[in-house]
Amino acid sequence: GLAQAFPGARILDGYDALLADSQVDAVYISIPHPGHAEWAIKAAEAGKHVLCEKPLALTAFEADAMMHAARKAGTFLGEAFMYRLHPQTRQLVELIKSGAIGEVRMIKSSFGFAMPGFMPEHRLYANDLAGGGILDVGGYPVSMARLIAGAATGLPFAEPDKVVGAAHLGRSGVDEWASALLHFPGGIIAEISCSISLDQDNVLRIFGTKGRIEVPDFWFAGGDRDVGPGRI
CATH class of the missing domain: 3.30.360.10 (Dihydrodipicolinate Reductase; domain 2)
Known part of the structure; x- marks a missing residue:
């Protein structure tokens, strides 16, 4: 598993725990496409910078919501091309x-x-x-x-x-x-x-x-x- 492949790495129990961790400054979102908008917005609201796999979102509405959340939080949002x-x-x-x-x-x-x-x-x-x-x-x-x-x-x-x-x-x-x-x-x-x-x-x-x-x-x-x- 991941813990064995990366000795010393901290393994957290779920995405919510990751976003609640004060030692985490940024997250890389590489989950299937439909989850990009939800977790990018949650990450911004938690004060985390986000590098999101392409496509950034499934619709222009989702992309606008993601950018709005990042601007409001003062965090970085980038699409991983x-x-x-x-x-x-x-x-x-x-x-x-x-x-x-x-x-x-x-x-x-x-x-x-x-x-x-x-x-x-x-x-x-x-x-x-x-x-x-x-x-x-x-x-x-x-x-x-x-x-x-x-x-x-x-x-x-x-x-x-x-x-x-x-x-x-x-x-x-x-x-x-x-x-x-x-x-x-x-x-x-x-x-x-x-x-x-x-x-x-x-x-x-x-x-x-x-x-x-x-x-x-x-x-x-x-x-x-x-x-x-x-x-x-």
């Missing part, structure tokens, strides 16, 4: 801002993998646990598209003004593969896709008027995938 904090991402943004590939016109990115087969007991195939590819890995290419479109237009991130998408719903009703087109103000178009039942190349491609950038397995930021460096 680890690649956003990697030096590789910083360099990528700097390349876009410097005009290394000219004006950005199109972004293509995917994050998809294939489960061994249909597994109705697994959270990825469970509707009541908010399964499916969009909420599990779809946020990665969407957040990247918003980051790159923002960097190309002098903003921290950009919001699309048009979104068109389609998905295949499997036997349990969750999206097993999906794709979308995002149009940003200024003409940048992003083509994104995600899946839990289909392997994809998972390469980030950014096309500009003077060149393009390709980064394989971007979402792992070179952590544990031997796929070679990106290229411009």
Whole structure:
């Protein structure tokens, strides 16, 4: 168990005991998606900083409530897209801002993998646990598209003004593969896709008027995938 794997660690009896512990300053929420909002709000009310796994919430209403609770408590609330904090991402943004590939016109990115087969007991195939590819890995290419479109237009991130998408719903009703087109103000178009039942190349491609950038397995930021460096 956990106590054996981490000798000396204090093991608390439940989440409520964790939030009531004065020696705990911050919590990492990695429970199934439907519990994110409830426990992030409770953590903020207990004065704890929160790093929450993606997706931050299931709805915009939940996300607003979580942010309101953190602001009211004066605590930190962050969504755990680890690649956003990697030096590789910083360099990528700097390349876009410097005009290394000219004006950005199109972004293509995917994050998809294939489960061994249909597994109705697994959270990825469970509707009541908010399964499916969009909420599990779809946020990665969407957040990247918003980051790159923002960097190309002098903003921290950009919001699309048009979104068109389609998905295949499997036997349990969750999206097993999906794709979308995002149009940003200024003409940048992003083509994104995600899946839990289909392997994809998972390469980030950014096309500009003077060149393009390709980064394989971007979402792992070179952590544990031997796929070679990106290229411009």
